[in-house]
Amino acid sequence: MRMNDRTENLLLALPGLALLAMAFFLPIGQMLVLSVSGASGLTLEHFSRFLSDPFYLNILWRTVRLSLIITVICVVLGFPYAYIMARVSPRLRMWMVVAVILPLMTSVVVRTFGWMVLLSRNGLISQWARDLGWAERNFQIMHSEAAIVIGMVQVLLPFMALSILGVITRIDTRLEEASRTMGASFMGTLRTVVLPLSMPGIVAGSLLVFTLSASSFITPSLMGGARIQVLAGLVYKSVTQTLEWPFAAAQAVILFVGVLLVLIPYVRVSTPRHG
Amino acid sequence: MVKAVPPWLRVASTLLVALTVLFLLAPLVVVIGVSFSESEFIAFPPKGFSLRWYEGVLTSNTYLASALASLQIAVLVTITATLVGGAAAVALHRGKLPFSRTLAIVFLSPLVLPTIIFAIGMLMFWSRVFGPVSILTLWLSHTVVALPYVIRTTLAVLAESDPFLEEAARTMGAGRLQRLWFVVVPQCVPGLGAGAFFAFNISFDEAVLSLFLRKPDLTTLPVQIYGQLEFSPDPSVAAVSAIMIFLTVLMMVVIDRILGLQRFARS
Numbered sequence: 001m002r003m004n005d006r007t008e009n010l011l012l013a014l015p016g017l018a019l020l021a022m023a024f025f026l027p028i029g030q031m032l033v034l035s036v037s038g039a040s041g042l043t044l045e046h047f048s049r050f051l052s053d054p055f056y057l058n059i060l061w062r063t064v065r066l067s068l069i070i071t072v073i074c075v076v077l078g079f080p081y082a083y084i085m086a087r088v089s090p091r092l093r094m095w096m097v098v099a100v101i102l103p104l105m106t107s108v109v110v111r112t113f114g115w116m117v118l119l120s121r122n123g124l125i126s127q128w129a130r131d132l133g134w135a136e137r138n139f140q141i142m143h144s145e146a147a148i149v150i151g152m153v154q155v156l157l158p159f160m161a162l163s164i165l166g167v168i169t170r171i172d173t174r175l176e177e178a179s180r181t182m183g184a185s186f187m188g189t190l191r192t193v194v195l196p197l198s199m200p201g202i203v204a205g206s207l208l209v210f211t212l213s214a215s216s217f218i219t220p221s222l223m224g225g226a227r228i229q230v231l232a233g234l235v236y237k238s239v240t241q242t243l244e245w246p247f248a249a250a251q252a253v254i255l256f257v258g259v260l261l262v263l264i265p266y267v268r269v270s271t272p273r274h275g
Numbered sequence: 276m277v278k279a280v281p282p283w284l285r286v287a288s289t290l291l292v293a294l295t296v297l298f299l300l301a302p303l304v305v306v307i308g309v310s311f312s313e314s315e316f317i318a319f320p321p322k323g324f325s326l327r328w329y330e331g332v333l334t335s336n337t338y339l340a341s342a343l344a345s346l347q348i349a350v351l352v353t354i355t356a357t358l359v360g361g362a363a364a365v366a367l368h369r370g371k372l373p374f375s376r377t378l379a380i381v382f383l384s385p386l387v388l389p390t391i392i393f394a395i396g397m398l399m400f401w402s403r404v405f406g407p408v409s410i411l412t413l414w415l416s417h418t419v420v421a422l423p424y425v426i427r428t429t430l431a432v433l434a435e436s437d438p439f440l441e442e443a444a445r446t447m448g449a450g451r452l453q454r455l456w457f458v459v460v461p462q463c464v465p466g467l468g469a470g471a472f473f474a475f476n477i478s479f480d481e482a483v484l485s486l487f488l489r490k491p492d493l494t495t496l497p498v499q500i501y502g503q504l505e506f507s508p509d510p511s512v513a514a515v516s517a518i519m520i521f522l523t524v525l526m527m528v529v530i531d532r533i534l535g536l537q538r539f540a541r542s
Binding site: 003005006008009010012013015016017019020022023024026027028029030031034077080081084096098099100101102103105106107108109110111112113114115116117118122123124154157158186187211212214215216217218222232235236239240245248249252255256259 | 280281284288291292295296298299300301302303304305306309317318319320355358359360362363365366367369371372373378381382384385387388389390391392393395396397398399400401403415416418419422426451476479480481482483486487497500501504505508512513516519520523524526527
């Protein structure tokens, strides 16, 4: 049998395409359909139910707000870490990479458990805060928005550090030397040379961190407790506890569209217009 | 001294790195610490030293059953994701495909789409078309999530391969299958190997899909831990979690040997 290169490559890609069609694209399509289906045909009732109830809108707002805070903290911690990681000796870099990848490859459930121990009423950190007189007797960080932010930043920081690192290692160090020779201070060089050139990595990392943070529910629901809900946690609850699938599908669509709405202008604004 | 960094900045950056590393590793250290504790209650720093919680885990039917389920799924996922992803990577690398750019985006899209959206769709689609979820549902959906990682590691290795080797084999009269098996596959091996370990690690640690697609007789290890954390965690959860951390360390060492972590970090 004769076949050409195209056919051979298509045959190689076919199992993957079939798998994605069956177990990725069709399921997403099913979810979209379900989100607009009611007792009598097409309907937008699930969307209007969500968007007209202050309870749900509050949860949506909290999700967006926390995701933004988490993204900003990840940039602030991730950029210097990535820059230092790119400029230290290979040996030290290896250990800094390990410190990022080991948590990244550990199950989210396990990492959240560690924070639950540290931030609970009897945990080390709550205890320190009380001993130092910063907090009252019953103080604990668990079950607060701060707890969610701490847990999520630890979960997502590796993504940020790695995407910034990917860009910084490609920056020509001679540019920095030139800037220093011309009289710029170290911080000045960092601000006017390294930071602008790292922008693609910062943007990519922020997109990833924002999306992941808006759509995660395991860490938020364990750290925040039952009172402080986020959108993804609500979706999980609607699917597994109240069993309102079309409503859950609508929430998932809102989550997805919300993520896109924030991301599109962000990409527009931060993409460099030249070069 | 053009390259000089002000001393205060040196101190500040050392401090910053140390604190960030501490922050990143703290939860893991805490979990491992608690797992060796002697006391009935979860406390850090741990009180005393004992292996009783490990003993408890290794003799508990619930934990062993979920460990077995996790292992079974992870092995299935590793095999399918490596085969299917490797083949797709070869096709994408050669680039002679209809719509090859679109296809590349399609294959990497599970990386970008939040897992929860795909998980809820999978649950709805599966229960409508095939009936109740089963181990097959988890197998397929974990494979979808692992696929992009295998494709990326394999593509990374192929990018450094010599394109003329296949050309040479063709000129010497090797058939398509011979070229694939004797020329392309050997070049892919490091990428496939690293991808396989990623796939295993992803499936073994995955919790979102497993929570949405769970049923009473199909509980993976992360789901089991999540359930315990929601209600009444005791140090045995820490022992299971610590075992998972040790497994991750093992995986990392292996991936480093095959592909080099530095390279993974940069790609």
